[in-house]
Amino acid sequence: MVDAPAVGELTPPNRTLMGPGPSDVHPRVLRAMSTPLVGHLDPSFIEVMDDVQDLLRYTFQTENQWTIPISGTGSASMEAAIGNLVEPGDTMLVPTNGYFGDRMASMANRAGGEVVTVDAPWGEPLDPVDVEAAFDEHSPDVFGFVHAETSTGVLQPSVPELTSIAHANDVLVIADTVTSLGGVEFRTDDWDVDVAYSGPQKCLSCPPGASPLTLNDDAMDKVLSRETDPRSWYLDLSLLEGYWGDERAYHHTAPITNVYALREALRLVSEEGIEQRWDRHRSVAGALKAGVESMGLEMNAPDEYWLPSLNTVRVPDGIDDGTIIQYLLDEYDLEIASGLGALSGDIWRIGCMGHSARPRNVSYLLTALGDALAEHGADVDVDAGLAATSDAL
Ligand SMILES: *Cc1c(COP(=O)(O)O)cnc(C)c1O
Numbered sequence: 001m002v003d004a005p006a007v008g009e010l011t012p013p014n015r016t017l018m019g020p021g022p023s024d025v026h027p028r029v030l031r032a033m034s035t036p037l038v039g040h041l042d043p044s045f046i047e048v049m050d051d052v053q054d055l056l057r058y059t060f061q062t063e064n065q066w067t068i069p070i071s072g073t074g075s076a077s078m079e080a081a082i083g084n085l086v087e088p089g090d091t092m093l094v095p096t097n098g099y100f101g102d103r104m105a106s107m108a109n110r111a112g113g114e115v116v117t118v119d120a121p122w123g124e125p126l127d128p129v130d131v132e133a134a135f136d137e138h139s140p141d142v143f144g145f146v147h148a149e150t151s152t153g154v155l156q157p158s159v160p161e162l163t164s165i166a167h168a169n170d171v172l173v174i175a176d177t178v179t180s181l182g183g184v185e186f187r188t189d190d191w192d193v194d195v196a197y198s199g200p201q202k203c204l205s206c207p208p209g210a211s212p213l214t215l216n217d218d219a220m221d222k223v224l225s226r227e228t229d230p231r232s233w234y235l236d237l238s239l240l241e242g243y244w245g246d247e248r249a250y251h252h253t254a255p256i257t258n259v260y261a262l263r264e265a266l267r268l269v270s271e272e273g274i275e276q277r278w279d280r281h282r283s284v285a286g287a288l289k290a291g292v293e294s295m296g297l298e299m300n301a302p303d304e305y306w307l308p309s310l311n312t313v314r315v316p317d318g319i320d321d322g323t324i325i326q327y328l329l330d331e332y333d334l335e336i337a338s339g340l341g342a343l344s345g346d347i348w349r350i351g352c353m354g355h356s357a358r359p360r361n362v363s364y365l366l367t368a369l370g371d372a373l374a375e376h377g378a379d380v381d382v383d384a385g386l387a388a389t390s391d392a393l
Helices: 027-033 043-061 076-085 100-109 126-139 161-166 219-226 237-244 256-272 274-296 321-332 359-375 383-393
Strands: 064-073 091-093 114-118 142-144 172-176 195-197 209-215 310-314 347-351
Touching: 027 256, 027 347, 043 064, 043 209, 043 256, 043 310, 064 076, 064 161, 064 237, 076 100, 076 142, 076 172, 076 195, 076 209, 076 219, 076 237, 091 100, 091 126, 091 321, 100 114, 100 142, 100 172, 114 126, 126 161, 126 195, 161 172, 161 256, 172 219, 209 256, 219 237, 256 274, 274 359, 321 347, 321 359, 359 383
Parallel strands: 091 114, 091 142, 142 172, 172 195
Antiparallel strands: 064 209, 195 209, 310 347
């Protein structure tokens, strides 16, 4: 006999989420999640699936028929992309300029692929010249890059240049848009990206659980003409076609409530307009950036590659990053994050994504961060920071 544990009612703190995700969820999305469950093959749910696919095509700016949410977090859509595109013996070219390029490499390895790299230091984007050289040296079959590197706060510019290099070499391109989709300009079709995957809990401000993926016909042709099955049954796109394609037959039970949530989150994107949403992220995060810089802090990413949805701020001398993070959580119920990997201890990562990319969140963040730094003896001009932010807003 195992005794029943004394577990009380769930009472999570009411945080303001300004980390690398999840971001604040819009109340309409939370309401959608408390609507009644239906079956995953219910005619009403089939309509919900169609809506989600249409809204995802708009958000990705693509006509791709193959546009679906993958059950799971961003890593699941990432593994669906890589695990289906990379066959045993294929070579995948991945970047070394951040945390998520390494994850691409692990997934390509597990898919039976060989991994080669195009090098750039952490905190810098890929240079198309280096990408071209890597194609010449390694003749890869698949090329992956990270559009918005959440570990460094760097936005990869010149995406069309990268895709044209790849296509001149007959190579398919996979883009990680987890921290850009719905927050930073990304145009799947105009930029000739073959496969893009994302996550719901960053710029779409939806809880994690159903993650966007789109593939064009070239990519799907490769997937459907594989000689061996992908190693994952759950993420096998040729099987998922049965559920999300015309047939609508059972493969696995879709996370109904997460699909409801994604539908509402994407409806918010289309109501606002995708370009207006990109503009909002730039202007609201721009006020955040102006504030921290006027306070005397330094951004980690150079201005040309600044990523509005994820702001990396250098920790000033004599300050411990973790102490400030804890103070913001304790005193302000405010979440920001520390650096990862090579930047651990050197930066804070401050998200400005989706429903968190609002003037009130940014003002609150500047006030709280200013107080935390002053309290711990940092040499910062809090008033100048607050003034710059309110001017910019
Ligand atoms: C968050 C993130 C992922 C992984 O998503 P999870 O939802 O944590 O599985 C992948 N790539 C990038 C760039 C991310 O920021």
